Amino acid sequence: MEKFMAWMEKYILPTATKIGSQKHLVALRDAFIGTIPVTMAGSFAVMINAIVRDLPGQFIDGYDVSQIPVLNELVGINGFVWNGTIAVAGMIFAYSLGYNLAKVYKVNELAGGLVSLAALIQGIAFSATGTVNVPEGELGDKALEALTNAGSVVTQITEKDPVTGAISTFDSIQNGAWGWLKLDHLNGNAFFTAMIVGFISVIIFAKLMNKNITIKLPDSVPPAVSKAFAAIIPATAALYVIAIFNFFFNKVTGMLFIDAVQTYIAKPLMGFTQGFGAVLVITLAVQVFWFFGIHGPNVLAPLLEGVYGQAQLINQSIFQNGYGGKEGTEAVLAAIKDGEAFNWVRGSFDAYIWYGGSGGTIVLILAILLFSKRSDYLTIAKLSVGPGLFNINEPVMFGLPIVLNPILFIPFLVAPMVSVTIGYFATLAGLVAPVSQAVTWVTPPLLLSFLATGADWRAPLVTLVAMVCAFFIWVPFVIAANKMAPPED
Template sequence: MNVITAWMEKYFVPLAAKIGGQKHLVALRDAFIGTLPATMAGAIAVMLNAIVRDMPAKFIQGYDGSTIPVIKQIIAVNGFMWSGTLAVVGIIFAFSWGYNLARAYQVNELAGGIVSLAALLQGVGFSFSTSAAMKLPAAAAKIINAGSADTGISYADGALNVGGWGWLKLGQLDGNAYFVIMVVGGLATIIYAKLMIRDITIKMPDSVPPAVAKAFTAIIPAAVALYATAIMYYIFSLTLGKNGDVLISWVQKTIADPFLHIGQSLGAIILVTFLVSLMWLFGLHGSNVMAPVLEGIWGVGLLKNTNVYDRSGMAGVKEAIKAGNGDAYMWVRGSFDSYAWFGGVGGTITLLIVILVFSKRADYRMVAKLGIAPSVFNINEPVMFGLPIVLNPIFFIPFILSPIVGVTIGWLATAANLVDPVVVATPWVIPPFLYSLMSTGYDWRAPIVTLVSFIAAIAIWTPFVLAANATKEVD
């Protein structure tokens, strides 16, 4: 074990630390964190609708919250909350990404956010058209054609034609936009930042107010950056987009969806779980280092599940998962926390329980008593660095194995339809069991699956805690 630890400290830790400190990845992590006020507000709205609209329907036959006074108003208000948050989370993320990336380059953050947002909107489809063959009476055709200038609907040669311009498709402004934003928004912001750093700007007299001067200074870098992305969108429209696809929909179908589907495999889930634990063991915040992967793949999946759940309920989510059309996914970001990372990464609350029951070491018991309360709310830093678990060879194996077993149990239960998939972004400080209950739209079976993982984690940790009793003279 000492040989492995020494090798990891020499080769793995410096590499992981370098990756974790890479400014673009740090900015991306902070961009995801920056969307939390909106995504959590939207998640609370969906959660409240789950309580008043969906949960009673599971126990009361014929229950319809949309017909009950007060309840239907609550549902309607939560609908507006969803419309301004999760429905357009791509816009929110675009600004957050540009803002944090500009801050990483130490240039005007506000302008960086605006550039990234503008780069997203450049590629959104503002028009649509479709046609359906049908026969209509002459009187009906005349009425339709008379209003075509306003409606965009016309009838000719046995076909009903529908078209419009000046609209925004929510499917290109929600989580579907994340992958395009990361690339296009990042490219635009980096071009802007590089030009700012090289001082290719409009110089204003000292008498001009600072706010005005900063805005004018950003004009040339922002214009060049946005022209670069506009040209890229134009070239795409002439090549890969000839069939009518916009870049966002094309990237979603050809790049994002395959990544999301790979993320549904148990092997990919176990690999990421392993890496997060491994980084923590060497004092690195594994969840933060892996945030671009966790949020970029499974976080997007959670946003998709939430949107489908808000529109069509759990039945709609399951139908979308079964269809495999990329609208919903079985395993998403909240699934890790529901079934493996209770009490923090490593399932550390189970370690504390085992210590309090079996440990004879006074130092361990003292840390466990102090750490149990924070661990209930999934805060495990006092245990990680106080016990410590970090660089503790005795706890290497259980700290890695416990969450791997947890995600395996959760994945198998969800795949077998023994429990509903996670559909609600739940605040990470919610205690275990309640977390899985809320995140699955109040599926009562979810806490039972969590309990199975919980018991398995206790069984894994117990022999190692007993072994630790012999590593130091018992007080």
């Protein structure tokens, strides 16, 4: 064990420290954190709709929220909240990324956020298409109606045949649908593209700013005006670089760059991370980092938030909007079957593995209270119960400590891997609904999994099974620690 820990401290710890402090990754991590206020507001709205619109239907036949005035209006209000948050999460993230990148480069943060946002918007679709399902015989009328609603101009033209004199009447359709922003280019699907064009555009902007390639105004001009004018040349250069790339990419491939990213990068990567092996490795990596006192979820934020977080936003969107004529959890399950939604997302880790914090330490606290005879362990455990119930485990991580504690190393790694196995295969087998809601991480464990799955009563049972298994993994090591003398001051 000592040799292994020495090897980890020599080779793993320095690398992890560098990763955790690398400025671009810090900016990316802070960008995800920066979106929390609005994404949690949208998640709250979706969750309320799940409770009042979808949950009662599981127990009451014929339940229809549209027939209940107050609740129906509440669903509509929550829809507006969703429109401004989850529905445009990619756009919000793009601004947050630009702001935080500019911050680490010590340039105008507001301009950096706007450059990143503009770089994303310029490459999305600006035209609308629509599909309607209509009874046979009504296709012509319904198609015209759909085209009109989409912005097309439909006019009726009458012509006379010059030879026969016959009069013909037909509809002339002029496509006027330009100017409709495609929502699938602004929601969670935009994350990968926002990262690519955001990093490129803002780095160009920041480099030019730092080289003072700017418009300089006299000192008498108000600072806000001077800052805005100073950003004009760098911002223009950065956006033209992205525009030229978008133009030639579209000319050569016939695709928008954002569609190519979604098709050839995002979907394969997200599909790969849905595998059990990938989920297990990420779980293990988080624990290893934490054991050495490094915040594992922060180090792995590009994967946890960028990949699994995007998957969660897609699940949320499908839950809210439906899929294939279905609503709520049924819509998510149908979309998973078609490869359009995901079994394992960011909130799945919180629901089934990180109860009490990384490592599932709430059960360690319980094991100590029941089986430990060490006064130092018992004191820390009692102090950690309150925070642990809200998934705050720093008191036990650094007070017990778990960090660099050889006797607790094995259960700290093994217990979460057993928990993730239970949660993963329970979700995969359909024993519990997939996570489709973002629930704030300080929500107590069993309630968190219940809410995160769209109020599936089976989810807390799965979490409880994982907790029981983890408890029995921790117990032998807690008992073994009784034979070790507390460290001397």
